[in-house]
Amino acid sequence: MQTNENIIRDILRLLVWYPFRWLLSIIPVKWGFLMFKMMGDLHFYASSGKKKRTSSNLEAVLGTGQKAALEITKKTYENHYIDRLHICYYPKLTSKEKIARYVHIENIDLVDRELKKGRGILLVQPHFGPVQITLLAMALYGYNPIQIGYPTDRGLSRIGRTVAYKNRQKYEALLPPILPANKYLGRAYRHLKNGGVVFTTGDGAGRGIALGEQRQLEFLGIRRMFPMGPAIWALRTNAAFIPTFIITERYDQFRIVFEEPVEGIHNDIEKDVVYLTEKFISVAESYVKKYPYCWHFWDEI
Numbered sequence: 001m002q003t004n005e006n007i008i009r010d011i012l013r014l015l016v017w018y019p020f021r022w023l024l025s026i027i028p029v030k031w032g033f034l035m036f037k038m039m040g041d042l043h044f045y046a047s048s049g050k051k052k053r054t055s056s057n058l059e060a061v062l063g064t065g066q067k068a069a070l071e072i073t074k075k076t077y078e079n080h081y082i083d084r085l086h087i088c089y090y091p092k093l094t095s096k097e098k099i100a101r102y103v104h105i106e107n108i109d110l111v112d113r114e115l116k117k118g119r120g121i122l123l124v125q126p127h128f129g130p131v132q133i134t135l136l137a138m139a140l141y142g143y144n145p146i147q148i149g150y151p152t153d154r155g156l157s158r159i160g161r162t163v164a165y166k167n168r169q170k171y172e173a174l175l176p177p178i179l180p181a182n183k184y185l186g187r188a189y190r191h192l193k194n195g196g197v198v199f200t201t202g203d204g205a206g207r208g209i210a211l212g213e214q215r216q217l218e219f220l221g222i223r224r225m226f227p228m229g230p231a232i233w234a235l236r237t238n239a240a241f242i243p244t245f246i247i248t249e250r251y252d253q254f255r256i257v258f259e260e261p262v263e264g265i266h267n268d269i270e271k272d273v274v275y276l277t278e279k280f281i282s283v284a285e286s287y288v289k290k291y292p293y294c295w296h297f298w299d300e301i
Contacts, residue, residue: 001080001299010159016085017167024088029102030252036085037251040078054298061220061301062292075293079248083130083296087171096140103137107258110242111143114261120192120239124202124230126284127296129246132175134256135199139176146191147199149178150209181212193237200230202243202280203297215274219281220288222301231276235269241276243283247291259283
């Protein structure tokens with residue numbers, strides 16, 4: 001979800017990253033997640049243009065009625081705040097037992113099966129649900145993951161850069177390594193080649209940002225640019241290409257799902273790059289249709 005830079009947003013940033021963040025450090029995690037949800041609700045009721053655009057896109061793409069589209073839109077706002085602010089609880093979610101209270105992992109046996117074969121694991125997620133909880137959970141469960149991401153302060157206001165972005169970096173430093181997708185990625189490539197677990201996103205960076213090789217493909221009946229990099233890496237390293245999703249089932253309950261690995265069928269890297277990417281898109285499309293409030297890009301289509 002895109003947010004506009006303005007003085008009101010900067011004031012809210014100062015409130016969130018100082019008194020509100022300090023409050024989060026002393027209240028139970030469950031209460032904090034509830035507050036994130038409530039912040040999303042307040043933003044939804046105060047919003048106009050973005051709410052209308054998101055709702056209209058949901059109606060057009062999914063064929064929902066106006067009332068249903070607004071209900072989904074409200075949940076997308078809640079998901080946005082949970083996604084952006086749950087990092088404040090990284091200092092408290094420090095063990096497998098603690099995160100298991102909030103996160104259930106489904107089909108982890110698929111990952112273990114491929115690791116036992118000596119293959120690397122490329123977990124390919126769309127921007128769906130509170131994405132980085134998956135990275136945190138896999139680290140706490142002992143899988144030693146690396147993530148390819150795109151941390152940037154591009155387009156942010158001065159307060160956005162010096163307060164929100166810098167504080168996010170401090171919390172993200174508590175996670176396993178997040179390597180910038182626009183820089184040298186040899187460490188991630190070697191980790192994958194040597195049988196490690198690597199995270200990446202399969203639906204681009206959003207905001208019109210294109211990193212690496214891209215191709216326009218159909219998604220939800222719309223032509224969008226998708227990165228070819230994940231499929232290329234999986235094929236070149238013989239890693240298991242596993243579509244991965246984290247579903248917000250309740251404001252404080254999340255479910256991580258690993259789908260069956262997608263394998264090439266053409267024995268031709270150029271054809272199989274497209275094949276793997278299209279298969280990922282197909283699976284992602286089914287999740288977006290089932291849990292539309294989890295997808296982050298409704299206001300960008």
